[in-house]
Amino acid sequence: MRLSEQIRQAIWGVSAWKGRSLALVVALACAITTIALLLAIVVGFSREIERTSFGAYARALVISENLQVFDRYGPPRLRNISPLRAAIPEAESAAAWRSTFVQFTLVQERRGGFLYGAAGAARAEIDADLAAGRFLNESELAVDGSATQRACVIGATIAANLCTDGAERCLDERLRVNGRDCAILGVLEPSRSVSGRRFDGAVITTFGAAARQFEVETQIAADETSWITLLLPADADRQKAQTAADLLLRKAVGAPLSQPPPFSYQDPSVDVRDLARQRRIFGQILLLVGITACVGGFVAFGSVIAAAINERRREFSLRLTFGATPGDLAGQIAIEALLVGLISGACAILLTLVAVVAAQEFVSIPLALSLDTLLANIAFGLFIALLGAWPVVWRIANAPVNQMLRQ
Numbered sequence: 001m002r003l004s005e006q007i008r009q010a011i012w013g014v015s016a017w018k019g020r021s022l023a024l025v026v027a028l029a030c031a032i033t034t035i036a037l038l039l040a041i042v043v044g045f046s047r048e049i050e051r052t053s054f055g056a057y058a059r060a061l062v063i064s065e066n067l068q069v070f071d072r073y074g075p076p077r078l079r080n081i082s083p084l085r086a087a088i089p090e091a092e093s094a095a096a097w098r099s100t101f102v103q104f105t106l107v108q109e110r111r112g113g114f115l116y117g118a119a120g121a122a123r124a125e126i127d128a129d130l131a132a133g134r135f136l137n138e139s140e141l142a143v144d145g146s147a148t149q150r151a152c153v154i155g156a157t158i159a160a161n162l163c164t165d166g167a168e169r170c171l172d173e174r175l176r177v178n179g180r181d182c183a184i185l186g187v188l189e190p191s192r193s194v195s196g197r198r199f200d201g202a203v204i205t206t207f208g209a210a211a212r213q214f215e216v217e218t219q220i221a222a223d224e225t226s227w228i229t230l231l232l233p234a235d236a237d238r239q240k241a242q243t244a245a246d247l248l249l250r251k252a253v254g255a256p257l258s259q260p261p262p263f264s265y266q267d268p269s270v271d272v273r274d275l276a277r278q279r280r281i282f283g284q285i286l287l288l289v290g291i292t293a294c295v296g297g298f299v300a301f302g303s304v305i306a307a308a309i310n311e312r313r314r315e316f317s318l319r320l321t322f323g324a325t326p327g328d329l330a331g332q333i334a335i336e337a338l339l340v341g342l343i344s345g346a347c348a349i350l351l352t353l354v355a356v357v358a359a360q361e362f363v364s365i366p367l368a369l370s371l372d373t374l375l376a377n378i379a380f381g382l383f384i385a386l387l388g389a390w391p392v393v394w395r396i397a398n399a400p401v402n403q404m405l406r407q
Contacts, residue, residue: 003331009332010335010336010339011339014339024340025344025347028348029347029348032344032345032380033348033351033355035380036349036352036369036374037352037355037356037367040367044367059231059233059234060229060231060232061088061230061232061241061242061245062227062228062229062230063076063084063227063228063249063264063265064228064263066261066262066263066264068260068264069260069262071255071262073253073255073263074220074224075220075226075263076096076224076227076249076263077223077224077225078096078119078143078145078223078225079144079223080248080252081096081143081228083248083252084228084245087247088230088232088241088244088245090232090233090236090241091231091241092233093120093121093124093231094228094230095119095120095228095229096118096119096120096225096229097117097118097119097228097229098117098207098224098225098226099114099116100114100115102115102177102203102214103177104158104175104176104177104203105176105179106175109161113201113203114198114201115177115202115203115204115205115210116199116202116203116204116210117204117205117208117209117211118136118207119141119206119207120141120143121141122141122204123135124231125231126188126191126196126199127191128155128156128188128190128191128192128199130186130188130189131156131189132168132171133153133167133170133171133184133186134185135186136153136204136206140206141207142207145207145208145222145223146208147206147208148212149206149208149209150177150180150181150182150183151182151206151209152177152182152183152203153184153185153186153187153188153203153204154184154188155200155201155202155204156187156188156189156190156191156200157200158200158203167187170187171184178216180213180214182203182209182214188200208222211223249262249263338382341383342378345380346378349374349378353374
């Protein structure tokens with residue numbers, strides 16, 4: 001029998017037995033949708049955990065002094081930023097930070113906290129929206145640290161203690177840092193990431209003001225930084241960027257390769273390994289649920305196919321009487337299974353899209369879908385359909401004609 005004839009017979013078989021075909025499509029589409037949603041949840045939650053835990057550090061190279069090694073090189077300097085940008089051209093932005101512990105005077109209250117001097121593209125690292133006012137502008141964030149204006153942006157915790165009747169009122173309040181006035185330009189919302197929470201109870205000012213005006217006991221030179229952050233693209237090779245930065249900075253300070261690295265290339269406030277372990281466990285649990293759904297769909301599909309064959313014994317006997325072979329019947333069943341799998345995959349795509357929109361609209365579950373995932377739905381439907389029908393196809397293809405006629 002020609003392939004075109006087998007396809008025609010398969011289409012007739014699917015459309016003639018509407019109840020059976022509907023049961024197959026529902027069983028298979030539900031299994032595929034479950035797998036697609038679990039994959040979307042794993043990817044979405046992994047990205048959300050990474051974002052809320054790391055913030056900008058999820059795709060950043062953070063360079064600071066290596067405190068595990070006693071040397072004379074000191075921390076990285078502002079003048080290292082331009083060579084680093086040239087050595088790592090894929091870096092999207094660079095920022096330099098200088099942190100120091102100071103005394104804040106909030107109205108009549110005095111308390112200690114951290115002051116951060118910022119230079120360069122510091123906004124992304126904070127990972128918090130503005131509640132009022134504005135952030136430091138480009139001239140105030142000059143990469144060379146030349147800006148010395150006593151202009152401050154305060155974190156959410158500082159703002160809550162400074163003014164209780166709204167962030168806008170903070171712009172009119174008086175803030176003194178180590179006995180010097182600092183004009184409040186803006187107020188930040190609470191940070192969205194764990195690594196950005198250091199700024200909630202802190203004050204951010206210009207790099208030059210932090211180094212030259214607010215520090216009482218200076219531990220480092222005026223152009224030295226606490227850390228430099230290079231923001232990399234999501235698909236960048238972080239190890240390659242780290243190697244390029246290490247070679248450049250070793251050459252800048254005269255540190256030979258035989259010595260330990262004079263600078264550290266990680267953020268000590270983020271426990272990467274622990275978070276990665278949590279994500280792996282979470283993914284393994286969802287994988288087990290997905291495998292269970294897959295096996296359930298496979299069993300349901302195979303059972304319905306086997307039951308359908310028993311219902312169609314008279315049809316197959318007539319086909320054999322008119323000259324069809326067991327191979328022709330097996331090919332028809334295989335094509336029917338592929339058609340059902342294709343329809344199930346398409347329905348699963350629609351169900352997945354509806355479920356994702358509903359989840360994000362009503363329960364705010366972070367899901368991540370891609371075109372590859374949606375196309376995999378169809379491929380998975382075809383695979384499960386063919387796998388579920390394979391025992392029946394093999395039995396028909398290898399059964400003698402006389403035996404099938406007796407059945």
